[in-house]
Amino acid sequence: MxxxxxxxxxxxxxxxxxxxxxxxxxxxxxxxxxxxxxxxxxxxxxxxxxxxxxxxxxxxxxxxxxxxxxxxxxxxxxxxxxxxSPPSHFDPETARGTFRIAASDFFAEMLMPALGQLLHHKAPGIRAQLVDLVPQDYVASLERRNADIALIPETALPDWVSSEELFRSPFKVIARKGNPGIADLRQGQVMPFDVFCKLLHVLFSPEGNITAMGDAALSRVGRQRHVAMTVPVFSGVCRAVRESDLIALVPAQLADDVARTFDLQIFDPPMPIDPPLIIGIWHKRSEHTPLAIWMRGQIFDLLRQLNS
Structure with a gap:
């Protein structure tokens, strides 16, 4: 034969x-x-x-x-x-596997602790890994299977990528409580333009760029700021602000989360900044994979709670 x-x-x-x-x-x-x-x-x-x-x-x-x-x-x-035949039933309590999330370290603070607790109780055999979100490479990381999902600001995507809207992330200004530049300001007020533009800034930028959304918003009202430092992780931004007279624009959810730990004051920025929409993206090949479906659902439910 x-x-x-x-x-x-x-x-x-x-x-x-x-x-x-x-x-x-x-x-x-x-x-x-x-x-x-x-x-x-x-x-x-x-x-x-x-x-x-x-x-x-x-x-x-x-x-x-x-x-x-x-x-x-x-x-x-x-x-x-x-x-x-695709499995008709998925049991998280007995499931085993690894799920990789490409995202900035913002999500180390705002997602991973809650996700870890959830998996501990609901799916002890599933391991979650937060991996570096490489700028301009997150779509390729899905294609190479280096990540199962990526958490990013809304952007144009190829047709083989699925996406879901999660939350909007407005910006707040953070400064250490002993910063002399904010001595006359009250917690939660709008930081005046003159103060905002006079103080030196530390900027979150994995690529090392010295301008970001805040600079574009300032430019629209004819003002500019001075970025004295860039840091590739949000945790570094918060530490730099805590240990110096630098200030920073960071996502509001992160500012509220770390203010007490880092002894920071929080202010509204003086200019309007459209809050970016954060989305989850994944390769369509895992559209119907039971473990991936369950993990996306758990992660996305946790992140939607960040809407403010």
């Missing part, structure tokens, strides 16, 4: 004849005509060089060779059906 040219559909016919005991009932089971089933058996006999069935009165009796095929063929067809 030449397996390279062997028609595996013939095994389905063989299995149906085994189960039904006649070509008529096998044809009904498969939705074929009796002549089609008989023709398939004829091809199978030729391929396997064995008569497979002999007629004994009104019934078909399997040859010794065919009898030896009965259980293995049934088992292999069931195994293939199970392998090719």
């Amino acid at each position: 030449n397996f390279a040219t062997f028609d595996l559909n013939l095994l389905r016919v063989l299995d149906a004849v085994f189960r039904e005991g006649s070509t008529v009932k096998a044809a009904q089971r498969l939705g074929l005509s009796q002549s089609a089933v008989s023709g398939s058996l004829s091809r199978l006999r030729h391929s396997l060089d064995d008569p497979l069935f002999v007629r004994q009165g009104n019934r078909l009796v399997a040859t010794d060779f065919a009898t030896g095929l009965k259980e293995p063929v049934m088992q292999e067809l069931e195994r293939l059906e199970k392998m090719l």
Whole structure:
């Protein structure tokens, strides 16, 4: 037998004849005509060089060779059906696997603690990994399977990427409580333009850019600020503000979260800044993967709570 040219559909016919005991009932089971089933058996006999069935009165009796095929063929067809059928049930309590999230360290503060607690109670066999969000490379990271999802500001995406809106992230100004430049300001007030533009800024920028959304917003009202330092992680921005007289624009959710720990004051910026929409993106190849579906649902539900 030449397996390279062997028609595996013939095994389905063989299995149906085994189960039904006649070509008529096998044809009904498969939705074929009796002549089609008989023709398939004829091809199978030729391929396997064995008569497979002999007629004994009104019934078909399997040859010794065919009898030896009965259980293995049934088992292999069931195994293939199970392998090719998407699981109908996903049990997080017994599931095992790793799920990689490409995102800035903002999400180390605002997502991972809550996600860790959730997985501990609901899915102890699933490991979550927060991996670096490489600027301009997050889509490629999905394609290379370096990440299962990426959490990014809304942007244009290729058609093989799915996305979901999560939350908007307005900006706040942070400064250390002992900063002499804010001595006359009250917590929560709008920081005056003159103060905002006079104080030196530390800017979150993984790429090392010295301008960002805040500078574009200032430019629209004819003002500018001085960026004295860029840092590639938000935690570094907050530490720099805590240990110096620098100030920074950071997402409001992060400012509220770290203000007490870092002993910071929070202010509204003097100019309007459109809050960016944060989205989750993933490769469409995992659209129907049970573990990925469940993890996306848990992560996205947690992140929607950040809407303010």
